[in-house]
Amino acid sequence: xxxxxxxxxxxxxxxxxxxxxxxxxxxxxxxxxxxxxxxxxxxxxxxxxxxxxxxxxxxxxxxxxxxxxxxxxxxxxxxxxxxxxxxxxxxxxxxxxxxxxxxxxxxxxxxxxxxxxxxxxxxxxxxxx
Numbered sequence: 001x002x003x004x005x006x007x008x009x010x011x012x013x014x015x016x017x018x019x020x021x022x023x024x025x026x027x028x029x030x031x032x033x034x035x036x037x038x039x040x041x042x043x044x045x046x047x048x049x050x051x052x053x054x055x056x057x058x059x060x061x062x063x064x065x066x067x068x069x070x071x072x073x074x075x076x077x078x079x080x081x082x083x084x085x086x087x088x089x090x091x092x093x094x095x096x097x098x099x100x101x102x103x104x105x106x107x108x109x110x111x112x113x114x115x116x117x118x119x120x121x122x123x124x125x126x127x128x129x
Contacts (some may be wrong), residue, residue, distance in 0.1 A: 087122040094126065104129040 009017065060067075079090060087110045098105050106127040113121030 081120055081122055090122065098128070 006014070079093070081087065081090070091108055091110055095105060095108070106129060107125075109125045111123045111125055113123055115121070
């Protein structure tokens with residue numbers, strides 16, 4: 001049953017061939033095991049990320065009414081700016097309100113803000129007394 005080449009080997013060569021075959025077998029199994037465990041770790045990380053994302057989305061769904069009310073309030077009370085030049089009108093409104101409540105405004109300054117397709121920011125820096 002044994003091949004002829006195996007019978008031609010002396011006992012030292014047979015032991016050495018078994019050691020080499022065993023080493024190759026162990027290294028191959030370690031490589032396969034590391035690949036499987038790496039894939040398993042990656043899948044576990046992805047599951048954790050998806051669960052966190054699902055929990056975040058569930059929180060958003062739960063608080064949906066709150067956020068729609070806030071958006072509605074902002075649309076009603078936040079002044080709409082069509083361009084950055086209207087920031088001076090915002091500063092004038094600020095001066096009117098400050099005068100109404102006898103607040104002294106010092107060093108008013110209009111700052112440049114961030115502009116994106118979804119929003120435009122303009123800020124006014126003031127010191128009060």
